[in-house]
Amino acid sequence: MQLKALMECSFHDAVAAWNAGFQDYQVNLTMTVRPFLSRMVHEGLSPEYSFLAYDGDRPVGILLSGIVEHEEGKEAYNGGTAVDPDYRDKGVGYLLVKAALDKYEEEGADIATLEAISTNDRAIHMYEKHNYGIVDHLAMMGKKGERTKGDGTLRMAKLTNSQLDGIDFHDEDIPWQTRILHIKGAEAFAFYDDHLVGYTVITQAFGESGNRERVLIYQLEAADLNETSYASLLQTLYQEFPADHYSVVNIRKSHPLYEVLLQEGFETKIEQVWMKRKMNLT
Numbered sequence: 001m002q003l004k005a006l007m008e009c010s011f012h013d014a015v016a017a018w019n020a021g022f023q024d025y026q027v028n029l030t031m032t033v034r035p036f037l038s039r040m041v042h043e044g045l046s047p048e049y050s051f052l053a054y055d056g057d058r059p060v061g062i063l064l065s066g067i068v069e070h071e072e073g074k075e076a077y078n079g080g081t082a083v084d085p086d087y088r089d090k091g092v093g094y095l096l097v098k099a100a101l102d103k104y105e106e107e108g109a110d111i112a113t114l115e116a117i118s119t120n121d122r123a124i125h126m127y128e129k130h131n132y133g134i135v136d137h138l139a140m141m142g143k144k145g146e147r148t149k150g151d152g153t154l155r156m157a158k159l160t161n162s163q164l165d166g167i168d169f170h171d172e173d174i175p176w177q178t179r180i181l182h183i184k185g186a187e188a189f190a191f192y193d194d195h196l197v198g199y200t201v202i203t204q205a206f207g208e209s210g211n212r213e214r215v216l217i218y219q220l221e222a223a224d225l226n227e228t229s230y231a232s233l234l235q236t237l238y239q240e241f242p243a244d245h246y247s248v249v250n251i252r253k254s255h256p257l258y259e260v261l262l263q264e265g266f267e268t269k270i271e272q273v274w275m276k277r278k279m280n281l282t
Helices: 010-023 032-044 092-106 123-130 161-165 227-240 256-263
Strands: 002-006 046-055 056-068 073-082 109-117 133-143 155-159 187-192 198-208 212-222 247-250 267-278
Touching: 002 010, 002 092, 010 032, 010 046, 010 056, 032 155, 046 092, 056 092, 092 109, 092 123, 092 198, 092 212, 109 123, 123 267, 155 161, 155 227, 161 187, 187 227, 198 227, 212 227, 247 256, 247 267
Parallel strands: 073 109, 212 247
Antiparallel strands: 002 046, 046 056, 056 073, 109 267, 133 247, 133 267, 155 187, 187 198, 198 212
């Protein structure tokens, strides 16, 4: 078995390994080269920190990574580990994760993070062998049905990325895929009463006729961390962005918003574990 940095390999090999490894996954993640490259760019993943496993000329495993620096320190993110079903239980995934962690160490990362489907016991156990630990549970949630009409009383204003970063209660300790820099087409908005009371990061999807079909919520934070405040933000969001469907991406189940979403009729579609590992353990 040979490991190579993705920057030394072809993207056709990378996609072949990705599609083989995710062919029986709970969520359909198979793709062609173009969307694969687009995903890497928008999610901040780098060929320099990513690895392929080969058996001879056959690509049989892949791990994608990115590294970013923010207020919490230098974070390394595992954006997906996949192993061909013919090569599972042979240590391929273990070797890929070890290679990635060695690279994170070399790059001076402070923390390594990832998400895994909560029912994927094999993967979770492997990550735990590498000293990752579960810090929270995440839910992908959705609310279907007729167009929702909110009764919010707040006003909203668009934010630049720097304005978002400057909010004193801006939460930096969030899953990688919910960070605005890693979301294609993301927009940030502030909520005001007589002062700033919250913010959100969303994307919007429109139909052919121009109607807003879907709003995806990646972040929704209130200055006051209580359910009443989050309910008010949500009602204002409904009012300002009426849509046929609302989705919430990777909400932490320990977050007060989670209970509000359940009360609002949101249903959980996918559950994941959020795992972290402190670097420089030795």
